[in-house]
Every structure is written in C-alpha cells, then in structure tokens.
Amino acid sequence: MTESVEKGSPKLRVASTILLIMTGVTGIVDAVSFIGLGHVFTANMTGNIVLLGFALGGATEMSAPLSLLALAAFLMGALMGGRMWPGGEKGSIVPAIGAEAGLLAAAAAVSAIVPGPSKIYGVIAASALAMGLRNAVVRKMAIPDLTTTVLTLTVTGIAADSSLAGGVNPRWQRRVAAVAAMLLGAAVGAAMVQRSMTATLALCAAITTACALAR
Numbered sequence: 001m002t003e004s005v006e007k008g009s010p011k012l013r014v015a016s017t018i019l020l021i022m023t024g025v026t027g028i029v030d031a032v033s034f035i036g037l038g039h040v041f042t043a044n045m046t047g048n049i050v051l052l053g054f055a056l057g058g059a060t061e062m063s064a065p066l067s068l069l070a071l072a073a074f075l076m077g078a079l080m081g082g083r084m085w086p087g088g089e090k091g092s093i094v095p096a097i098g099a100e101a102g103l104l105a106a107a108a109a110v111s112a113i114v115p116g117p118s119k120i121y122g123v124i125a126a127s128a129l130a131m132g133l134r135n136a137v138v139r140k141m142a143i144p145d146l147t148t149t150v151l152t153l154t155v156t157g158i159a160a161d162s163s164l165a166g167g168v169n170p171r172w173q174r175r176v177a178a179v180a181a182m183l184l185g186a187a188v189g190a191a192m193v194q195r196s197m198t199a200t201l202a203l204c205a206a207i208t209t210a211c212a213l214a215r
Contacts, residue, residue, distance in 0.1 A: 027185025
C-alpha cells in the first residue's frame with residue numbers, strides 16, 4: 001500500500017489514528033523498560049540519554065550499560081527502518097510495522113523463556129530495535145504532532161499556539177489526543193508489567209500487528 005497522504009484525506013485520517021494507537025504502545029513499552037527492566041527507556045531516547053548522563057554522573061539507581069544498549073539497539077532499528085521504507089509514494093510501511101510487531105513479539109518471548117540478567121538485555125535490545133525502526137518510518141511519514149514517542153514539542157505547541165498566546169490552536173485535538181494516548185498507554189503498562197512483563201509485551205505486539213493489518 002502506498003503512503004501518499006494528502007491533508008484531510010481518508011488515508012491521512014487512517015494513518016493518524018494508527019499513529020495515535022502506536023503512541024499508546026510507546027507508553028506501554030516505556031513502562032515495561034523503566035519499571036520492569038531497571039530505569040532505562042527503550043522508546044524515549046531523550047529520556048534514555050538523560051538517564052545515561054545520570055549514570056555517568058554517579059547516580060547509583062541508573063545503569064550506563066543498559067542505557068547504552070538501548071541507545072545502540074534503537075540506532076540499529078532506525079537504520080533498519082530507513083532501509084525498509086525509504087519514504088515516498090511508491091513504498092509501503094506495512095512491512096516495517098510488521099517488523100516492529102515481530103520484534104515486540106520476540107521481546108515477549110525472551111521475557112517468557114530467557115532466565116536471569118540475559119532476559120533484561122534481550123528485552124531491551126528487541127524493544128529498542130522495534131522502537132528505532134518505527135521512529136525511522138514515522139519520521140519519514142512526517143505527520144505533524146504524531147511522532148509517537150516524543151511529546152515535548154507537542155505539549156509546547158498546545159500552549160504556544162493557543163489563543164492565550166495569540167495563536168489559532170492548530171491541530172489541538174490531535175495534540176491533546178497524542179498526550180492522552182501516551183498517558184493511557186503508560187498507565188496500562190505500569191499496571192500490567194507488575195503482574196506480567198510477558199503479557200504486557202505480547203499486548204504491544206498484538207496492537208502493532210493490528211495496526212499493520214489496518215494499513
């Protein structure tokens with residue numbers, strides 16, 4: 001399926017809905033990594049780099065090796081995503097979303113099967129690969145306010161472009177929906193990961209698979 005999306009087109013609406021859902025998945029994934037794997041982010045690289053800085057500065061609750069692994073895997077995933085879908089009207093993002101779903105399923109399998117510290121490293125690597133791959137594709141889709149992993153500019157836009165600041169509130173519904181999606185995903189992830197990391201990651205894989213099929 002080609003990925004040409006014009007403003008106001010049905011394709012754009014479908015793509016926006018899918019990216020909102022995947023924003024929720026981001027919240028779940030980072031709940032798994034931060035709560036279940038030891039103060040590391042595998043989707044939010046801004047947060048991960050800050051945590052890496054904390055670790056390098058001597059904060060004992062943080063782990064530089066885990067943050068470095070997440071960053072390296074994310075970069076490798078972004079490279080994979082860039083090669084899988086170079087962008088433009090002739091390509092399809094379905095294989096990339098499907099690959100993300102497969103990597104999240106792999107993370108769930110590692111969580112279920114691999115014992116000890118190796119499980120932590122495996123889940124971080126697989127989930128960060130998945131998030132890097134997705135980010136490369138979403139970046140090339142370039143739908144405003146739907147990066148799926150970073151909300152700083154989205155939150156800034158809500159205030160800076162508001163009528164109170166002399167703006168016209170562009171895309172405020174989309175911006176608020178993105179914030180709500182990640183908030184909900186993080187809450188669901190936090191509740192689930194304390195019971196089962198495997199089930200939480202499997203849910204992420206299932207949702208992402210549904211998004212791929214919806215394209």
